[in-house]
Amino acid sequence: MMKPNHRPCVGVMLLNEAGQAFIGRRRPKGPQDRVASPYEWQMPQGGIDAGEAPFEAALRELFEETNVRSVALLGESVDWLSYDLPLDSSMRWKGRYVGQSQKWFAMRFTGSESEIDIHRPGGGGHAPEFDAWRWETPARLPALVVPFKRKVYEGVLEEFARLI
Numbered sequence: 001m002m003k004p005n006h007r008p009c010v011g012v013m014l015l016n017e018a019g020q021a022f023i024g025r026r027r028p029k030g031p032q033d034r035v036a037s038p039y040e041w042q043m044p045q046g047g048i049d050a051g052e053a054p055f056e057a058a059l060r061e062l063f064e065e066t067n068v069r070s071v072a073l074l075g076e077s078v079d080w081l082s083y084d085l086p087l088d089s090s091m092r093w094k095g096r097y098v099g100q101s102q103k104w105f106a107m108r109f110t111g112s113e114s115e116i117d118i119h120r121p122g123g124g125g126h127a128p129e130f131d132a133w134r135w136e137t138p139a140r141l142p143a144l145v146v147p148f149k150r151k152v153y154e155g156v157l158e159e160f161a162r163l164i
Contacts, residue, residue: 005096005099007047008101009057009102010048010055010058010061011043012105013156014107016135020138021136021138021141023041023133023135023136023141024132025041026131041136042146043156046065058107064122064126065122066130068111071107071108072110073107074106077155081104082102082152083151084099085148104160106159118133141157
């Protein structure tokens, strides 16, 4: 269930043939958005547009952040996973939201790595979200994300353990 005052979002656990997950290093949007190493990594995620179904949003966000379209759906989280932003966060959308509620999707990457383009994602029409990327062992993901998102990542791993 989505929490009140939470921005509706999606997340994508993109898995390669070896069962590793795609992670990108977040490109800071300004000096207030800098995150200490090693917590600057995350899986693709983003908001759901008005009238958009969660799976459609997941495919769109994945393309906008990675340029990837070659995927096969493996699974969808049963529940919405939520986190609150820190009280001192400049990311609180001017008081509109206190956090995000996310519907997560596990997808198998079926393309060639040459399809992945974080510098000109989504055909070049979107500002890059990431400045680096790699494949990572899923069990390591919670240690690489900002601490306030850690429980969500642990929930994603639990939800998709049978698919990895």
